[in-house]
Amino acid sequence: MVLSWLSKTPKSDLPLDVLVTPPLVTTLAVVLLPFAGAVLAPFAVRFAGERAGYYAAAVALVCLALVARLASFGEAGRGTVAVEWLPSLDVVLALHVDGLALLIAFLASGVGVLVFTYSAGYMHDEPGLAKYYATLLAFMGSMLGVALAGDLIALFVFWELTSVSSFLLIGHYTDTASSVSAARKSLVITVAGGLFMLVGFLLLGWTAGVSGEQTYVISALVERAPEIREALDGAGLFLPTLALVAVGAATKSAQVPAHIWLPDAMEAPTPVSAFLHSATMVKAGVYLVGRLRPLFLPESLPHVGNWTLLLAALGLLTMSVTAILAVQAVDIKELLAYSTASHLGLIVAGFGFAEAAGAEAGAFHVLNHAAFKAALFLVAGIVAHEAGTRRIENLRGLRHDMPVTAAVATVACLSMAGIPPFSGFYSKEFLFDAAYETAHAVGGAAWMFPAVAVFGSVFTFVYSAKFAMLFWGKKPDALGHVHRPPLAMLAPAVALGGLVLAITAAPQAFVDAIVGPAYSATVPGDAHGFSIPALKLSPPLVMSAVTVGTGAVVYQAYDRLHDGLREVLTAQPRLRANIWYDGAMATLPWLSRWVTPAVQTGLLRSYAASVVGATAVLALLGYAAAGVALPVPTSVGAGLTGAMAVVVVVAVVAAVGVLDAPSHVAGVLTLSVLGSMLAILYVLVDAPDLALTQLVVETLVLVLFLLVLHRLPAFYGDADRGRVVRDGALAVVVGAAVSVTVLVSTAASPNGALARYLSERAGLPTDHGSVLVDWGGGGNAVNVILVDFRGIDTLGEISVVAMAALAVLTLIRMRDRGETP
Template identity: 55%
Template structure:
């Protein structure tokens, strides 16, 4: 079954349309706008669901001249991700009104959430590199808005800027990688360079071509940077815990279930194209390193959301590692863990939201024994946390088991050193078990006395995590059901060879089962000494600050900030003279560099066939110019300057260009008038005479401008062919017939090149508006 273009377009477009009308919806519905959002998300979900089982690409031409089209691929992997984005979206929108009750700025909140959802669905379905990149960046942008939701809070602003810098910076790397890919694809496939579906269909040829050109490793590295920044891999994982400054529903939606998985999604998507020895080395190592480091950091967390954030980064590392391994089991681990993680982590975040909302604190040390106050939440947490820990028979166990199998398989292939992979994976899992149990411990054990009254959450806040936990429980009981429904078809897309996937409780002892047993056993045994571990891990970054990635971020950003302030103070010092110096020098240097880069030949002979009249007029102009430079007052300066202008007008007349001459005369007159109008206001030079260095600098700048202008004119007139060009002849011949005017200049202006004139009109209007705005704003600033 091939997908239906209009349904796919509707599914992607609907959230964006809804985001645009959010302000109107809010005026009608108020805080209930969230339920309307849930309806939109549900519609998207149903629309996508109607494409279930479809496989293929549909296209809508967008920029035909660049062969950029809005192409969408619908297959198992795309559907899995898009359905998650919209499905969890429904729950988040349902959860939000109660959680965000009484907050201001809800229009922004819901509009950004809707935009975000549309973007993720777009990323999932995009089969065009440009569209993919645009949707990718849109997710970063909406994430920025949502993390910075509390605009009055400095830490929230800091976190928003950080996530923006990291993810958008990484996005730029991705763009370079995609453009390199497109440049090769254009040659190999011919025509549609940006068509991701075509690129993936010819994966082997593309990989061979990339290697031929020596672009394989650069493309791999660029895409890796893009995916790693988005999916919070070490060493750029630090933005994710900071992003927890966002409201909790946002954390559950963006920073656990969907946005951070976009990087993982892209890796799965490009895996058939790029899988190779280098791929495994890069991503398996990166993923396992992230999995370990972030699991350890999660143990050091003091805040429940911080714990979940590090845990998310750790699990993202697991998925990246899964996709990193070249075997089919690796792809299965990546896909199935993405599936499971979305279920249990979104549920846990929503639980964290309930705890924070009802208990009023997020500090782990202040919480405990919550099962008496929040029994349903405790049940939900039990399922989700045990699943996160990878304890059988919960669903997280199956996918982690698949990763263990993949590491063991890779170890067999790589030999001795390869056994590091399973060893590291098992080591990281010990910490996973530890922090999962700690989170579960919030609900059990003794209740601290300081903990005040804990209310029951409203049902709209309880329902979403309960639903997620219920689905997780179903998958735990019958994992094959999930595999049959959607996971298998998603694995087929990301794996290079077909492999029938089977998961279930182990019946015989294998290395992977042994690893699980070790992880769970050691984790449970070490749990009593959790506090000592917690303090131990915390003391390391306190003792050696540069070990933390955050320290590097602050150092780099702080340094850049200081440098840009210094540069800005130097270039923009409020003196018109300084601005002019910088502008003119830069323009001239750029123009000259352009000539040098293009290797233009400077004509050595300049034909001088001017009449005596023109020569005389020009002589007067030169004298006038000199007079301007030595004019004692502004008034004489302006008057002598206009001599120059009128001389130029005379040259136009002599060169038989009456329209130009007329314009020049009129404009010159007007400029003179304006000058006379404002001249009284101009300040005289401070301190009378100018200092010699300033005069020297001004002279140098003027000389540079003169040389550049002279060179440009010589070069452009030299490049012009002899006689009238074909376009000139065309205009002259057709002016009367088609334009109905004998004044060719005007016919060109209003008819043949009317579009240019329209552009100029808009420029004039913008100039007027900006002058108006600047002056009005200035006086407003003075009066208030």
């Protein structure tokens, strides 16, 4: 069943009664196809070997075509579609198509095509190709899921799936310790952040429920943004919710101080770094910021509200700190990793500003950064592959051996540095504009915004220049012969370089086609038109000029700056966020050494006590919480015959006798007397089936007890008073819980209707043909209930019996094999 919501799209010129909705099948196919491709990837690797990269590229190409088809519907194809998922819990799988979703989906599938092609060349002679392609395809599906998720819960699920696939890809070389620890670091940080985000999402859903209908559908939440903000404010939850969601975005997008996982993640094969850790996965965080911007940001500006204070400040801080760290990097991939964090900071800051120019900066830089940074990563992979080193100090003058790669790198670096008229210049101009306008309107401390933006950009210029200079100047003799890259590796890099040039040449065309709709999706209320301003003397242009000028001067002292920064960081290790992470990780084993012996005593009786006690207490608390009245049996004496009274008295005597039994064997035998008396009682109240079962089971249990007992010590020693009291209390609580349960569950007798139905239906009807289906056709109603009316219950019960046997088998056999830790 398909539901659809009427989604109000900004700038929509459609009449409101037209149901705007993207085609469900296409939208679902975009998300599900890569997962199907991932399942088939091992077969592709078996048949095609290293050429399986082209198979994966083909899957990505189909996804790209589907995304293009979704985009081709224009305004009519925007909105939310949903498939029922768990109708009983009101959970739906909602997919949402709008400009922002399409931008990210284009990046995920488009860069995917290039990266898979590149992998076919790069992953030559590498181990684990099946795992590699399957995980990478699954990642692409998860990323498309993040982009198209129309529901916060679905978004969270896909979000964590990207974290998991990133973990597997970073840890691709499972034999390398650094690779394993990097994978773990990324998982710990991003998944922990994701959990914060989930709490934020739940608060949002709950708030929506307070002010109206509960929902997790993003478009429905955004439509009701003002009332939800009001409800959040009323509950004092606005800032906590915003902060929780921001923690999720910041960890995913490597914002300070969670940026530390990104440089380590460079342990992954370079195509993975290009795909996950520059173009797509790390964009999930900024995507979330953009996605929820219209929800948290009021339509009428206070120039600096909570949103701006939190996100613009965080973004600008990250942008500056990681740009400085990029200058001290010694490895080209490390430089690119810090630079990625820095540019993500720029995007977060852009979305953080309330100004329209800020959103323009954010949306445009998502595209620009993906293009130039993915190109640079592919270039870095080519350099490492062909020159055999990634050390910055060893690399120079590579243009002689790889002219095409040098051209791509130069174009990409010019864009990254924000040199006019290259593409990165425009998005940086919008950021400067937003920072300047905010400062101009607010004044005072807000002037820090443009100042920090320029400060960070200076370092961006410096490391961009350094990266470009790898290809220029004189080639050092130590470098030796450098091969030309194979076409499969060169072509994707050239394609991305070409994309940078295309955006540079016609920025307005790209804005109109892709960036503009993405921008309007991040704006609360109606978005104004988005156009690239003509180059004229304005405050942002002056800021750019200052950046480039200062950067050019600072670059002259690059070596001194690089060494100086490294010295400071070595002398003051506390400045590195890593030290805090390592400390926290070292605390965990210490904590486990302290907690584990307290919980895992290794004594069966303490486990039994906690399990039984907890069950009993929870049951009693449950009755108390539900306000169950304790039914008082009124007719105790009715139907009690003399024989029954005798049996009950013997049972009680046996029960008391168990407590005073001189040995285990005597205790078990006395207990068995109690059980047999119960069986006789069943006979007396006309329940022969129960009596039979009780007798046989009693016999079996007795034998089992006796088998086990001769292994136990005959005498445990005198119990101390404390233990007697504790065990006695536990026994009383468990006994009370069972008694109350029996009283409560037998009190509600459905006045015989059920029994009448069962006893009528169980037997044979007086007139019958040769086949009966509706009737049990058995004289024994109990058994008919077991095998017919409640047959599925019985199936479940015998499965449990079988599982118990398997558990015993495994436990005993495992102990023999010494597999216990």
